[in-house]
Amino acid sequence: MKIKSVRARVFQWKGKTVPPQGNFCSNAMDLVYSNTESMSTFRFHSWTVVEIETDDGIVGIGNVALAPAIAKAIIDQYLAPLVVGQDPWDYEYLWQRMYRSTHAWGRKGVTMAAISAVDLAIWDILGKSVNKPVFKLLGGRTKEKIPCYYSKLYRGDLRAMQDEAQQFLDQGFTAFKMRFGYGPAHLQHGVKENLRSVEAIREVIGYDNDLMLECYMGWNLEYAKRMLPKLAKYEPRWLEEPVIADDIDGYAELNAMNIIPISGGEHEFSLYGFKQLLDRKAVSVVQYDTNRVGGITAAHKINALCEAYSVPVVPHAGQMHNYHLTMSTLASPMAEYFPIFDVEVGNELFWYLFDGEPIADNGFVQLRDDVPGLGLTLKTEYLDQFDIIE
């Protein structure tokens, strides 16, 4: 079997969107003077879908959501020529070809995300070619079904956030991630607002359920150090990305305080990036995303590393490309779950692009043994609501 063609298309959403409301999630731009564009840098409304076809007619599907138009250009100009004509079963060789030939300017960020999308499509082909779901090629089923945590609860009106939490508590979720709306720029008023929001969600979900707290890199070390003791009484399962991804010393210092487990890795890349985080004891929970970190070829190795370091993996974003990894390793106890909503941040867009994503049932998602590959197909229902860039 040989790879015949690689097609990367950007799907730009032009359908209905929910308008941004205030500072609904702290983010890295919050610390920059005159941050009026903070929320626009946070939202993303396009996605790149990669289809790789083999000479025997199998089509593998991969995807990348990080800087989709640039990822497409990297795939078209650099990666496609490296994999066309090759045997997809030589996936490690192909991965190294892509990684090493772009190394001078790639390594992290959008290049690794582009490599991830190609790697995902290759693994989809592998599964389809032997009629097995991808998780069966990675170690198989380690769980009856995958526990997942509800992930939305952006900062808005507290009553509305409580209603949202109640609605999904009633649907059987036992773990919830909420977003902070405030950071260092909002001074003591913001500190109080942040605490008020956590208290409001705890009021609804109680203390028998898990609560995760998301900063999305919108704090700094000094602010995070002040916040940790104040947040401790709410017993969060973790505090996520308190500082920017490059501040590994900051992560290590906060994690060493041992007040709340610090999580991160959503903006880290490759086996080497995670080795560094683990060696420094920078995070207590690893959150790579398979469609950024280097695809399944890289994520599978990171799972093994995390197993050896006894650090749990809870991949960013859920979605099929992550669920197969979570299903096939004991290092990963659970998954994230973005619910189906109108397009807001952009996290929802995959529901409009793909069929096959499992819908949570009572706080769990299930992978089927009889669906080969990653299990996704392109959805036709919303195609007319995207501008498609070939």
Ligand SMILES: O=C(O)[C@H](O)[C@H](O)[C@@H](O)CO
């Ligand atoms: O962990 C997450 O789910 C991410 O940080 C989200 O993708 C981002 O939208 C922050 O809410």
Ligand SMILES: [Mg+2]
């Ligand atoms: Mg996050």
